[in-house]
Amino acid sequence: MAARRIAGMQVPERLRPATKVFRDRVARVRSSFRRHGISALLVVDAAPLRYLTGFTGSNGLLILRSSTARLYTDGRYQEQARHEAGRVAAVHVVAGGLFEAAVREGGLRYCRVLGYDDRTFSNRHYKEVRRLLPSTRLVAVPGLVEQLAAVKDRAELTSLAAAAAISDRVFREILPLLRPGVRERDVALEISYRQGKLGAERDSFEPIVASGPRSAMPHAKASDRPIARGDAVLMDFGCVVEGYGSDITRTVFVGRPHPELKRLYGLVLEAQARARDAVQAGVPGRVLDALARGVIARAGYEKYFPHSLGHGIGLNVHELPRIAPASRDLLTAGNVITIEPGVYLPGVGGIRIEDDVVVQEGGSTLLTHSSRDLIQL
Ligand code: ZN
Ligand code: ZN
Secondary structure, X not given: OOEEEEOOEEEEOOOOOOHHHHHHHHHHHHOOHHHHOOOEEEEOOHHHXXXXXXXXXXXEEEEEEOOOEEEEEOHHHHHHHHHHHOOOOEEEEOOOOHHHHHHHOOOXXXXXXXXXXXXXXXXXXXXHHHHXXXXXXXXXXXXXXXXXXXXXXXXXXXXXXHHHHHHHHHHHHHHHHOOOOOEHHHHXXXXXXXXXXXXXXXXXXXXXXXXXXXXXXXXXXXXXXXXXXXXXXXXXXXXXXXXXXXXXXXXXXXXXXXXXXXXXXXXXXXXXXXXXXXXXXXXXXXXXXXXXHXXXXXXXXXXXXXXXXXXXXOOOOOEEEEEOOOOOOXXXXXXXXXXXXXXXXXXXXXXXXXXXXXXEOOEEEEXXXXXOOOOEO
């Protein structure tokens, strides 16, 4: 098969899954209908639409019934929808509201119980379905597709690894640019630009670049602040290849670090290593979180670690499984998760170290390989 290189990695030219992959995914969703007591499923969110059909447009409605799959979209996506999804779903190009058209065309005729994901379904959608199908029962099936999508296949893992390889390379390239006087915003722009140049479709999210005291805000946007000597610079970024995203954080120092932050760097690294070493199929997400949190708590910094340890990544930057104190999710082989403990001292600065990890039976593999050693520039 033809191959291309992404950030030094050999990647097949066509990462797009084969038709069979989509058909299998659709079949697995259908086989769960009975368990959820539904006779059809509505899908409107971009990630599950892409996961089930390959469709990448921004306006689509998939109606999955036990023997039919219909994808409704508008004229802008006529060619694209047929090309991307035509082998998995009957594509209907319609004018106006997609639901209205779907009902008019009989896509939901005789449907008694309709499943929908209440986390991605807007109130407007809900009201519209209620109005158009007054006698159909609506049942919320949160995460039905997402649960299947949490277990990645080979092609998905290749895309995730390629995205991680790009972000790793950009991290290396960006280090020489971090100097006193350089604005956070310029660093963020360089990250986006370089990821794109190396073959990414887009950023996974707007890069976070936070320096000095601003690094104590876990999700600070890049600002006009110039980096100063002695700053911690926290960079959290990622990029997307074939729909699948990377998500990495590194914190480096420009000049000599604040002594407490230097100590905390070692602590966060230890917490991260503790959790990384424990990753394997069967481990509950909350146990992983507790391992890292315990390391930080024993050093007396528990209240400075205000977020969960990690999250699944894939077509969405945040997806299942949850790696958090109250998570009930069990790690499964094929999950890809982040491990990202952090400690943030108000007025001083923050440290976070984040990597992307593939869960396997009896262990794990890292997708991000950037150095975790304390870097002083
Ligand atoms: Zn991140
Ligand atoms: Zn993350």
